[in-house]
Amino acid sequence: MTCKDVEKMIPLFLRDELDTEDLREFMEHMDKCEECKEELSIQFLVLEGLARLESGSVFDLQNELKYRMEEAEHTLKMRESMQNILYAMEGLVVVAAITLIALLFVLF
Numbered sequence: 001m002t003c004k005d006v007e008k009m010i011p012l013f014l015r016d017e018l019d020t021e022d023l024r025e026f027m028e029h030m031d032k033c034e035e036c037k038e039e040l041s042i043q044f045l046v047l048e049g050l051a052r053l054e055s056g057s058v059f060d061l062q063n064e065l066k067y068r069m070e071e072a073e074h075t076l077k078m079r080e081s082m083q084n085i086l087y088a089m090e091g092l093v094v095v096a097a098i099t100l101i102a103l104l105f106v107l108f
């Protein structure tokens with residue numbers, strides 16, 4: 001994923017609209033790339049700052065972004081472990097089906 005790709009994803013990230021795969025790549029890139037982190041921080045401040053100006057509560061946005069990144073990390077982990085559980089369950093269903101078929105052959 002290039003910086004250009006990531007830049008395009010920033011608004012989606014801020015609206016929480018990235019799917020698991022994109023979110024993972026996005027977070028990985030943010031981990032390594034200072035430039036994109038800077039860009040994210042700017043877009044966040046502009047977007048949230050404007051929204052807050054209207055409601056009159058502009059405070060500690062920088063910290064809030066940090067919090068949001070941590071939350072995204074958490075969401076990503078949750079989604080990934082959910083996916084793993086789903087895969088495991090699919091595996092179990094297949095095993096159960098095979099066992100059942102084998103049993104039927106043995107019994108009849």
Ligand SMILES: [Zn+2]
Pocket residue numbers: 002003006029033034035036
């Ligand atoms: Zn970058």
